[in-house]
Amino acid sequence: MAGFAELGLSSWLVEQCRQLGLKQPTPVQLGCIPAILEGRDCLGCAKTGSGKTAAFVLPILQKLSEDPYGIFCLVLTPTRELAYQIAEQFRVLGKPLGLKDCIVVGGMDMVAQALELSRKPHVVIATPGRLADHLRSSNTFSIKKIRFLVMDEADRLLEQGCTDFTVDLEAILAAVPARRQTLLFSATLTDTLRELQGLATNQPFFWEAQAPVRTVEQLDQRYLLVPEKVKDAYLVHLIQNFQDEHEDWSIIIFTNTCKTCQVLCMMLRKFNFPTVALHSMMKQKERFAALSKFKSSIYRILIATDVASRGLDIPTVQVVINHNTPGLPKIYIHRVGRTARAGRQGQAITLVTQYDIHLVHAIEEQIKKKLEEFSVEEPEVLEILTQVNVVRRECEIKLEAANFDEKKEINKRKQMILEGKDPDLEAKRKAELAKIKQKNRRFKEKVEQALQRQKASGAGRRGCPSRAQPEACLSPAPAQGPA
């Protein structure tokens, strides 16, 4: 198998890899590094924890060493924590170059960032929102001459999720040169492949790991069917067992909202589990502190929203617990990918309620693997059920008293004002949108009912059915159609 030197990397970089314990290139590195060194755009799709970061950091550092200037490379990434992690890889691998990097993320001092940017760092690692803010408000730096544009977790940057990067990305893409190398990476690139191909047009090289299953082999994937109302008792039981059976352990638990994340964190602490929370309602400094305490094993449990589901590389994590079944298979893939990284073993347990079974089927179809059932001693869970529910309720009351929801609303309004939007107008727009959606839903239901009636009455022949069921005629009727 080819080593790093055979991929065309200089001896100083090969030595850096050796010092870091990277002996052999991983398949994604083997595939992508030569193409990037040749000057081609690259779309790299490989499983979580397979070394995608070094697959772009190494060739960029090589090119930078041949023609050093600032700003040479811009890396965009969806979360702040990930930006710091990528910067660290650049720093460690690029140490012999005296690499200057600059991290541009929200929640940190904007003036200090502007100053750093004006000093022409070699590499800028940014979240799109904050970088676009700098581009709009300052002319002390330029990204007009960058040689490399990297989009890590590229599909997330392009999709329109709860954080929509579209407007900011447009501003950034308008400010970078057309002649550049574009590198796009993710474990789930294929969903947005067409949009991504529009970005990488310079002899694009597409690399995808060929594997029958989309998650790593070392990952033991389980589900646990639990009634909604007793979910938390199962969670406490799982953690207790894990703590009893392992000496050195660490778990990430994913939840669907900031509020659940906060309540569960408080609850688990009441049971004396060393837990920290990570969600977007926390101040940035608190987020960094939480993550660093978890990384250094001061806390054994990190309870987080999907802000932590992508990219975070914490080798000690042995178990991922999904407190809610992810609504999208790709969210599942990224969440469970926080364990079993770089060849290590890991386990993922997804709590599934009676309402989520269809979501599990969708996940299994995407990952091309069946989840196995995780068995627990139910009497033991029942023993702690009342206590867990009482403690959870107490925590909820405490959080409500701290005006958590109100703070969330204020934060949202602040964010909109910062984005130049009118919060009241936005609320009106949202309400109108909800109305339209409801109308659409009703229309769809009507059509489905009509179809079913048509089927049941055996009148499913071509053309409009009998006069007795006029609503079953499904020819387009714009006046009734969705707005």
Ligand SMILES: Nc1ncnc2c1ncn2[C@@H]1O[C@H](COP(=O)(O)OP(=O)(O)OP(=O)(O)O)[C@@H](O)[C@H]1O
């Ligand atoms: N050639 C290599 N040999 C051994 N370990 C490696 C090698 N390349 C990278 N690693 C290690 O593998 C781990 C995972 O790498 P990385 O974070 O780049 O994964 P990824 O593919 O970006 O995952 P994700 O999709 O979750 O973001 C890191 O700890 C990294 O140091």
